[in-house]
Amino acid sequence: MKASKGSVRRFPSDAWYAVAHSEEVGRSPVGRVIHGTGIVLYRTAQGAVVALADRCAHRPYPLSRGEVVGDLLVSSYSGFAYGPDGRVVSVPTQEQVPVDAAVRAYPAAEYAGLVWVWTGNPGLAARRPLTLLPWLTEPGWTTFGADWETAASGGLLQDNFADITHVPHLHPVLSPPVLRQAPPRLHVEVSEQQVRFWRDFPATRLQTWQSEVTGLSPDAEFVQREEGFFASPGLWTDRWDVLTADGPRTMHFTHALRPVDDRRTHHYWAVSRNFAPDRETTGILRPLLEGYYRRVKDALEVMQDLIDREGPAKEVRVRADAAMLEVRRVMHRLLAEETAR
Missing domain, CATH: 2.102.10.10 (Rieske [2Fe-2S] iron-sulphur domain)
Known part of the structure; x- marks a missing residue:
């Protein structure tokens, strides 16, 4: 090894x-x-x-x-x-x-x-108070989720959350059509301990499942927005909006990470939505999202196995890595400050 x-x-x-x-x-x-x-x-x-x-x-x-x-x-x-x-x-x-x-x-x-x-x-x-997660605590939201242990370092999970351009390749059925095009500019905002990023995708038709769960026309085109937030080493949230005249159809994704050790991470995830609170909609979304997260789990475990076997290697950087690199810098800074104390 x-x-x-x-x-x-x-x-x-x-x-x-x-x-x-x-x-x-x-x-x-x-x-x-x-x-x-x-x-x-x-x-x-x-x-x-x-x-x-x-x-x-x-x-x-x-x-x-x-x-x-x-x-x-x-x-x-x-x-x-x-x-x-x-x-x-x-x-x-x-x-x-x-x-x-x-x-x-x-x-x-x-x-x-x-x-x-x-x-x-x-x-x-x-x-350092806990980050507020109103979609998990306030009325008007419907949530489902699960948790499991991933045989990979928490850093690999963070890298995955910071870049969704892999979704069309990892789970084409889940991926909205806009992700199959060249992604628009990614805006990244960095504070001392947190990283926030977002981008707006041009108007396009929805994926079949998106139209089905939101009740929006499959023939109409909608602007969609992606937002990600590295709140703390153990918490990551994402938001996906389909923008409409009567307000956004929003899905919040919550990821709580517990580093069991350097190569095992307990991952709690939850998906919350502000539309269609019925069980039928959950029945459509749960297998899609759980299937995606299981594919992510498998992929990250393969990555960890490769790293363990061959060691680290130089990685090619692309524009889509902007948020990931900032998260890595914040993690490095937090560790350095902790070591200094």
């Missing part, structure tokens, strides 16, 4: 990452892995989410194999009992708790049906 460190892009710790669906976290401990490190989740008696390091301070045994008693998490191997702050409050073999006996506690939050954990410096968590 010729893989080198240069073939994998690390993810910063100073970021919010979605680690579970809210309904997955209850009064029984749940284990997750992020950045190669275990985290255990559970709820207190009042329903608050607790996130602790998933390793007993006494012996190398996962706390996620323990049980919740009141608000305490008790190791099923050592019997050490941990409070929501990670401190050991009782030891079964002695009255005195050893000084500094504790595991790390992580800032945790619930939003948009997901549990988010801040894995870096806890003092920075409040200064």
